[in-house]
């Protein structure tokens with residue numbers, strides 16, 4: 001009895017000590033005390049959305065069918081509400097959403113323009129003036145509230161007409177259609193919009209559309225999948241090639257005709273996971289570098305240096321397209337900034353010198369092929385996950401990766417200006433029951449921001465950070481399940497309900513947040529009136 005009491009006393013001592021140990025640990029990581037004032041003056045803090053994921057208003061006011069409408073509607077796959085026909089009904093509720101952003105205190109808002117709303121038939125039809133009015137209202141109203149528009153011209157959705165006519169991004173004809181769309185946007189909005197991103201995540205889009213076949217036009221071939229049509233070894237390369245040239249042509253046009261006296265900026269946005277070696281073996285270290293080259297530099301090398309990464313040229317055969325010398329000149333330095341969408345970090349394992357069998361479902365298929373850079377990726381090492389899981393497969397919480405990816409981009413691209421155009425947390429399962437209590441999301445942002453500050457202190461020229469996303473939205477082929485929002489959307493009323501993270505972001509932006517994660521109590525500076 002006596003002995004037990006002694007042990008328990010010692011346990012109590014340890015328990016008392018534990019918060020202190022945890023605090024020391026985390027202050028080493030610097031993830032407790034992150035403040036807005038840790039960031040440079042003029043830093044943009046915003047939320048990000050994309051048109052198809054929130055707008056709804058399918059075919060309303062002259063809007064035409066997009067590739068996604070076709071995919072979920074006409075193309076089948078229409079289950080429950082899992083399409084973007086209504087989404088968050090932002091098309092009708094945008095004023096309410098602008099007020100939400102204003103109440104958060106953001107100074108920037110990243111959103112995209114629906115191509116098929118503005119040009120229902122691409123350049124084969126008229127400009128839909130109703131769409132121009134809609135986006136003008138958004139731009140004018142956010143500017144009135146001190147929020148800078150940060151516009152993505154193309155975020156995964158385009159008129160189905162262009163797919164039907166010539167196969168969308170697989171055709172070089174898409175380049176001219178994109179430039180026409182970009183010019184329409186510049187003509188109508190560039191007098192007030194200073195930040196332009198031409199294309200969102202070409203690298204991710206082509207993987208989903210032409211390899212995994214989970215985004216339209218859903219094409220693929222073995223060993224990646226069995227689709228009716230497609231060639232996954234080459235089509236992603238062709239589509240990216242057309243996207244890069246489309247970007248470069250639009251960027252040239254912007255620079256020549258629309259840039260506001262050096263005031264405007266144009267860039268491209270890349271899906272940017274960080275890759276780290278699975279083991280300390282030299283070959284795995286090389287594999288991690290290769291994975292970065294085949295994913296991130298695939299898009300960024302051409303728009304900075306004018307050609308694909310040497311790593312890709314080395315391993316790909318003739319299937320990697322060539323740029324003419326005129327095209328290389330057009331591409332070179334065709335960006336003012338690099339946009340990175342960063343969520344997670346993944347292990348990389350070499351498949352050149354070691355064998356990479358691919359038997360389980362978590363294995364990326366085709367890791368013995370040039371398209372994958374002969375790299376196999378994993379989210380576990382010796383059965384231990386790389387970080388806490390989230391609601392997205394392969395999106396684990398690895399805050400340090402933020403520093404890693406920013407420094408990689410800084411170093412490879414000679415400290416080009418960077419915006420973190422997306423960073424966000426999706427809850428592991430149905431968030432509805434405990435939506436107000438999203439401490440994990442708060443913790444996620446605090447810790448990722450703290451590693452962003454570390455990268456900035458090491459000299460990275462980071463100019464802004466956008467939380468993905470303002471409100472739960474339509475997460476493409478994952479439907480409405482992953483919930484990334486600072487606000488919950490109550491279905492079917494579509495009411496916007498603040499999560500704790502909305503209050504945290506507001507407090508962070510006014511430098512007043514205080515989160516006691518050990519005892520799981522979030523204390524808002526204005527806890528009682530979270531009625532936005």
Ligand code: NOJ
Nearest residue numbers: 050200201341422468475
């Ligand atoms: C990146 C994409 O740009 C966005 O559309 C998507 O919803 C988020 N990642 C989360 O997966």
